[in-house]
Amino acid sequence: MESLTTFQELIGAATMASLWMLGVMRIRSMLWGLAAQGAALGTLVLVRGIGSGAANEVWLGVTVVLVKAVAIPVFLNWAAVRLRVVRDKGAGLAPGVAMLFGAALTAACYFESEKFSATGSSSGNAGLAIAIVLIGLTIMMTRRLAMGMLVGFLVVDNGIFAYVATQTRGMPIVIELGVLFDLFVGVLLAGMVLSRVSKSFEHIDVSEMKELRE
Amino acid sequence: MTIALALGLLPLILAVCSLLIRDLKPLRAIGAFVGVAQVVVTLCVSVPVLLGQGQPAFLAWFQLDGIAAWMVGVNALVFGAAMVSAALLLDRPEDMHVSPKGARALFGLAALFIVAANGVVCAADLGAMWVAMEATTLITAPIILLQGTRRSIEAAWKYLILCGVGIAFALLGTVFLLAAAGEGGSLSIAWLTDHASGLRRSLLDAAFVFFLLGYGTKAGLFPVHNWLPDAHSEAPAPASALLSGALLNCAMVALWRIGGIVGQSDSRSLLVNLVAPMGAVTVLAAGIMLVRQRDLKRMWAYSSIENMGLLAVAVGLRAAPVFALHALAHSLAKSSAFLLAGNVIRSYGTVSLSKLSGVMRRSPGLGFALLAAGAAVMGAPPFASFVSEWLLLTHAAKGGHWGILAAITVGLAVSFIAVLIHLGRITFGEKSQRSDAPTTTGSLLPAVLLLALSTALFVLVTPTALESLSNALSPGGRP
Numbered sequence: 054m055e056s057l058t059t060f061q062e063l064i065g066a067a068t069m070a071s072l073w074m075l076g077v078m079r080i081r082s083m084l085w086g087l088a089a090q091g092a093a094l095g096t097l098v099l100v101r102g103i104g105s106g107a108a109n110e111v112w113l114g115v116t117v118v119l120v121k122a123v124a125i126p127v128f129l130n131w132a133a134v135r136l137r138v139v140r141d142k143g144a145g146l147a148p149g150v151a152m153l154f155g156a157a158l159t160a161a162c163y164f165e166s167e168k169f170s171a172t173g174s175s176s177g178n179a180g181l182a183i184a185i186v187l188i189g190l191t192i193m194m195t196r197r198l199a200m201g202m203l204v205g206f207l208v209v210d211n212g213i214f215a216y217v218a219t220q221t222r223g224m225p226i227v228i229e230l231g232v233l234f235d236l237f238v239g240v241l242l243a244g245m246v247l248s249r250v251s252k253s254f255e256h257i258d259v260s261e262m263k264e265l266r267e
Numbered sequence: 268m269t270i271a272l273a274l275g276l277l278p279l280i281l282a283v284c285s286l287l288i289r290d291l292k293p294l295r296a297i298g299a300f301v302g303v304a305q306v307v308v309t310l311c312v313s314v315p316v317l318l319g320q321g322q323p324a325f326l327a328w329f330q331l332d333g334i335a336a337w338m339v340g341v342n343a344l345v346f347g348a349a350m351v352s353a354a355l356l357l358d359r360p361e362d363m364h365v366s367p368k369g370a371r372a373l374f375g376l377a378a379l380f381i382v383a384a385n386g387v388v389c390a391a392d393l394g395a396m397w398v399a400m401e402a403t404t405l406i407t408a409p410i411i412l413l414q415g416t417r418r419s420i421e422a423a424w425k426y427l428i429l430c431g432v433g434i435a436f437a438l439l440g441t442v443f444l445l446a447a448a449g450e451g452g453s454l455s456i457a458w459l460t461d462h463a464s465g466l467r468r469s470l471l472d473a474a475f476v477f478f479l480l481g482y483g484t485k486a487g488l489f490p491v492h493n494w495l496p497d498a499h500s501e502a503p504a505p506a507s508a509l510l511s512g513a514l515l516n517c518a519m520v521a522l523w524r525i526g527g528i529v530g531q532s533d534s535r536s537l538l539v540n541l542v543a544p545m546g547a548v549t550v551l552a553a554g555i556m557l558v559r560q561r562d563l564k565r566m567w568a569y570s571s572i573e574n575m576g577l578l579a580v581a582v583g584l585r586a587a588p589v590f591a592l593h594a595l596a597h598s599l600a601k602s603s604a605f606l607l608a609g610n611v612i613r614s615y616g617t618v619s620l621s622k623l624s625g626v627m628r629r630s631p632g633l634g635f636a637l638l639a640a641g642a643a644v645m646g647a648p649p650f651a652s653f654v655s656e657w658l659l660l661t662h663a664a665k666g667g668h669w670g671i672l673a674a675i676t677v678g679l680a681v682s683f684i685a686v687l688i689h690l691g692r693i694t695f696g697e698k699s700q701r702s703d704a705p706t707t708t709g710s711l712l713p714a715v716l717l718l719a720l721s722t723a724l725f726v727l728v729t730p731t732a733l734e735s736l737s738n739a740l741s742p743g744g745r746p
Contacts, residue, residue: 168469171446186439193432202428209435213442220446224454228328228394232438235401242405243427249412249420264418 059100061178064215067093068159068181071188071208075195076152079140080133083204084126090185090211091121097218109226117214120233125207125240132244133200136251141201144194144260151195158191159184171220178219185212199250199257203243210236270324270331273312274339274385277301278346278378285375291367295354298374302350305381309343312336317739328395329386333740337591338388338520344720345512345602346381348713350374352606353505355710362613365503369413377509380406387517393441393454396521400437400485403514404430410506411498422497429494433484437521440477444528447471456524463531472534478525479542486518487572488579489549499568500618504609507564511571512602516594519578523590526582539668543583547671549576550678557685563611563618566689567604570644573682574601574652577659580671586662587740588733593655596721600643600652603717607637610710620689624696634694636711636718641690643721645683651724658733 070090074083095118102110133139146154159181162169166180189208196202217223224232251257281301288294313336316324324331331339353373356363360370383406386399404427411423445454447470448462459466480491487495499507526538553573560566574597581590608618610633615623627634643650646657656679663672 169473171449171467171470190432199424199428206428206431206435209432210438213435213439216439217442217445221442221452222450224394224442224445225328225392228392228398228454231395231398232401235398235405238405239401239427239431242408243431246408246412246420246424246427249415250424253415253417253420262421262424264421 060097060219061176063093063097063100064178064181064219066090067097067211067215068185068188071185071192071212072152072155072159074204074208075155075188075192076148078143078148080138080198080200080204081130083201084130084133087129087204087207087211088122088126090208091123091125092118094211094214094218095119095122097215101218110223113223113226113229116230116233120237121207121211121214124237128240128244129200129203132247136200136247136257138198138200138257141196141198142258144197146191146195148195151191155184155188155191158187162187169216169220179216182212182216182219185209185215188212197258197260199247199259202259203240203247207236207240268326270312271326271329273308274389275382277305277308278381281350281378282375285371285378288371291357291360291370294371294374295357298378299351299354301378302347302354305350306343306347309339313340317736319739325391328392329389330391331389332391334520334523334587334591335389337740338516338594339385341516341595341598342381342384342388342513344717345509345598346377348602348606348717349377349505349508349512352508352609352710352713353377353503355712356505356609356613362616363503363609364414364416364612366415369415369503373410373413373503373506376406376410377506380410380509381513384513384517388520390524391456393444393456393459393525396524397434397438397441400482400517400521401434403517404434404485407498407502407506407510407514410510411502413503413506414501416501418497419501422494422501426494426498429491430485433481433491435481436477436484437481440474440481440525443470443474443477447474456528459528460531463528464533466532468533471529471532472537475525475529475534475537476541479522479545482518482521482525483545483579486515486522486575486579488545488575489552489572492549492553492572495572496565496568499571499605500562500564504564504605504612507567507608508602508605511567511605512598515571515575516578516598519575519582519590519594522579522582526585530585538583538585541583543580543668543671546576546579546581546583547674547678549573549579551576551674551681552678554678554681554685557682560685560689561620563620563623563689563693564605564608566620566686567601567608567644570604570682570686571597571601573678574644576678577656577675580663580675581659584662584666584668586659588737589655589658589662591736591740592724592728592733593652593659596646596651596655596724597644599717599721599724600640600650603636603714603721604640604644606714606717607633607640607711610714611637613710620693623693625694627694632711636715637694638690639718640714641686643718645686646679647683649725650718650721651728652721654725654728 099114
């Protein structure tokens with residue numbers, strides 16, 4: 054029973070982290086949020102693995118913490134320093150409004166949780182995972198810098214991971230690691246493309262990328 | 268195991284060579300050799316499966332059943348033609364707007380891509396399929412960057428982020444399906460098909476919508492097609508041929524397999540009511556967008572969108588032989604069209620429709636080939652796409668899907684006229700100003716061979732052939 058409450062606290066922490074990322078515009082703060090979220094999700098798998106004594110899950114949890122909470126945020130921070138981006142100007146919703154919107158979204162998903170749940174349980178975990186996905190999409194839509202969009206994308210991915218971790222008995226470990234590997238390579242690649250973007254456009258403002266508009 | 272080696276070893280060797288060999292000349296030779304050898308080896312593996320002489324093989328998360336055997340064959344043909352063509356076109360890389368280093372990267376990435384693409388079509392597990400599909404995105408994104416212009420960089424970013432989000436949706440679909448399977452469920456396609464009616468309905472529906480959005484983005488279905496024309500037009504021509512001829516098919520195969528699961532469940536009406544209309548709208552929209560194109564490669568790209576719409580209709584109506592045949596016919600025609608566009612770039616330095624004219628007078632071979640490719644792409648006889656499009660139309664008519672039939676017919680007619688006018692303008696008319704490097708007929712060869720193959724297919728497709736194809740493609744792959 055105790056592990057169940059820890060479970061919900063961790064997924065709650067991950068949701069909080071995504072709300073925080075929605076409200077902040079400084080890239081570094083967003084990356085702290087991303088790291089916290091990755092750590093919460095990794096710990097979640099780790100706690101479950103230790104609880105059930107499944108070595109697979111322990112290893113997966115450790116890998117998730119290393120990739121999502123350490124490697125990716127550190128790499129993105131390094132890229133942000135190199136590209137000299139400090140804060141996003143934002144597009145569409147103002148940060149405060151966006152945060153309120155995110156909170157409303159979270160509440161709605163939480164109370165409608167049975168609909169998303171695999172077993173029809175009303176614990177709210179499924180709803181929170183979906184809320185993370187939706188907040189991630191909102192982050193993507195309310196950022197102008199390519200870096201901010203990338204963080205939003207990673208939040209979406211974390212939300213999906215949260216859903217897998219809470220609603221299913223998990224995918225085969227090899228597949229799970231494959232997903233993580235793809236994600237990590239994707240981030241590296243996006244960093245490379247971004248440095249090319251900033252070199253030839255002299256900015257990474259997505260709303261100013263108009264070469265291909267017809 | 269032998270099959271996995273057959274499908275992956277040669278390209279991996281080429282990828283390693285592209286890292287080790289600094290000189291472009293030997294690398295081009297190796298690339299061409301690997302391309303041709305890959306066709307031979309792949310057909311040796313896949314044809315027995317299609318003829319029913321070998322059992323479908325399994326290896327961990329991968330299988331070589333009927334549809335996989337067919338699609339690896341298609342992948343290999345496109346890869347072979349693209350590699351030979353790249354070898355011939357890249358004798359002076361700067362003519363193709365890439366650096367010598369970029370040309371090396373092109374060979375290596377194309378080889379890795381074909382391994383990932385074979386992984387997608389052979390996946391027997393939706394998780395493995397997702398991993399392979401994401402790998403194709405990651406491998407092809409740097410190819411789009413190769414020209415290094417602002418346009419290509421923007422196209423690569425757009426591709427990465429839009430397909431990234433698309434593929435994230437597909438992952439969400441995958442995990443919804445896993446949740447729908449409940450305790451003891453798995454993502455194995457065979458398991459899901461067997462237990463389709465027991466899947467939790469609400470989650471299955473949600474999963475399918477996310478799959479359609481996700482893999483639909485990758486396939487370029489309207490309205491989530493935005494990345495496709497940019498990526499296809501900015502990639503070097505042989506890579507565009509691969510993107511259009513192999514990558515898009517992968518996404519359609521993914522939809523086909525998921526459609527197979529949904530078709531066995533209580534949600535099967537989603538196929539006819541959601542996928543088929545989405546395909547028909549794609550055909551119509553792409554036809555209209557084709558009218559105002561100003562760039563040869565963008566024109567082919569929009570035509571790819573249109574053909575993916577046709578394939579989506581085939582997925583929606585579960586017409587297996589039509590799906591397979593059209594996938595092959597489109598890949599042959601479109602790869603050939605993009606490879607010819609590469610020849611145009613090399614000879615004229617541009618693919619802008621307004622700057623090109625009189626190709627027929629300057630280089631009659633290229634002009635004829637372009638017209639033939641246009642006919643093949645648009646589904647005119649004597650090319651295989653004529654047969655597959657005709658079969659699709661009759662299939663829709665037999666099922667009484669009149670709305671879909673009308674939309675496809677109008678879309679096909681509009682695009683036929685549009686492509687005809689655009690191509691007519693550049694092949695006939697006055698000689699254009701620039702043609703520094705004369706076209707060497709040799710570099711036309713791979714494209715022409717693909718077209719010849721398409722014509723051969725046009726002759727070979729008889730009702731009996733279709734019957735046995737349909738057997739070979741039935742689930743399990745046993746005739």
